[in-house]
Amino acid sequence: MRTFIIFFCGLFITNSLFGQVSKTPPQTKIMTLGVFHFDYPNLDAVKTEKNDQISVLEEPYQSEIIAISKAIEEYNPTIIAVERTPDNQHKMDSLFLLYKSDKWILKKNEQYQLGFRIGKNLNLPKVYCVDNPGRHYDNIESIFKDSIRLSKFEYYYLNSRDSIYKLPIPKRKVSSIIDALYEGNNPDFIRERLATYLLNPFKYEEKPGDFTGVDFETGRWFNRNLRIFRNIQRIHHSTEDRILLIIGSEHLNLLNLFFDISREFEFVSPLPYLENAKNK
Numbered sequence: 001m002r003t004f005i006i007f008f009c010g011l012f013i014t015n016s017l018f019g020q021v022s023k024t025p026p027q028t029k030i031m032t033l034g035v036f037h038f039d040y041p042n043l044d045a046v047k048t049e050k051n052d053q054i055s056v057l058e059e060p061y062q063s064e065i066i067a068i069s070k071a072i073e074e075y076n077p078t079i080i081a082v083e084r085t086p087d088n089q090h091k092m093d094s095l096f097l098l099y100k101s102d103k104w105i106l107k108k109n110e111q112y113q114l115g116f117r118i119g120k121n122l123n124l125p126k127v128y129c130v131d132n133p134g135r136h137y138d139n140i141e142s143i144f145k146d147s148i149r150l151s152k153f154e155y156y157y158l159n160s161r162d163s164i165y166k167l168p169i170p171k172r173k174v175s176s177i178i179d180a181l182y183e184g185n186n187p188d189f190i191r192e193r194l195a196t197y198l199l200n201p202f203k204y205e206e207k208p209g210d211f212t213g214v215d216f217e218t219g220r221w222f223n224r225n226l227r228i229f230r231n232i233q234r235i236h237h238s239t240e241d242r243i244l245l246i247i248g249s250e251h252l253n254l255l256n257l258f259f260d261i262s263r264e265f266e267f268v269s270p271l272p273y274l275e276n277a278k279n280k
Contacts, residue, residue: 031243034184057108085132182275
């Protein structure tokens with residue numbers, strides 16, 4: 001009987017400790033709103049032809065942006081972060097103050113059209129810059145400085161069988177910004193987009209058995225998004241805050257994963273809010 005009591009007490013203590021360890025601590029809510037770039041800078045691998053570009057300053061797009069903003073405001077973000085590097089923070093602060101004072105007209109960029117608009121409507125003090133270009137290994141940097149090695153890499157990038165340029169990506173003109181954002185924030189679409197980063201140029205090898213392509217993608221994409229995640233961590237926040245991150249939808253294939261598994265943040269999907277935007 002004494003042995004049974006000792007065993008039972010030990011089991012109770014173990015279960016109690018395990019419950020304490022596995023209990024999720026309070027987290028800061030964060031919503032990622034993935035977007036296409038409203039001003040079409042065409043800096044990504046896949047470009048948008050001029051004929052397929054829209055002007056978000058015209059109707060019906062302005063009305064849609066206003067509807068999206070109002071819908072997202074129901075999430076009541078207390079912190080807004082955008083895809084701009086921190087070295088632009090001073091400029092962004094100045095423009096945001098001018099906009100809040102009705103002394104500056106919003107340009108096409110989504111950082112302004114959504115970030116500034118929502119920030120002003122909610123009377124937030126600033127919009128945070130959290131982007132980062134990432135960092136390459138020295139062996140990758142050396143390729144960029146060698147025209148022969150670079151040309152071989154670029155040829156593979158453009159012409160290999162599973163090149164991103166040869167993947168069947170539907171190219172169509174945006175007819176509805178709300179629908180485009182809804183599609184870009186769909187978990188199935190996001191998961192499929194991550195798969196492309198394990199194809200080309202991930203598999204490129206300068207010499208058989210090396211990891212040139214792996215190292216390239218590590219700096220270009222994985223390192224970049226981890227640094228963006230770290231920049232968001234650097235923003236002073238509490239569990240009472242509600243963060244809104246407005247960023248190119250391609251970044252969601254890693255960032256949503258990071259936020260979803262994080263013990264610091266609680267991921268919030270924008271899909272219900274975008275659904276509501278259709279009725280605004």
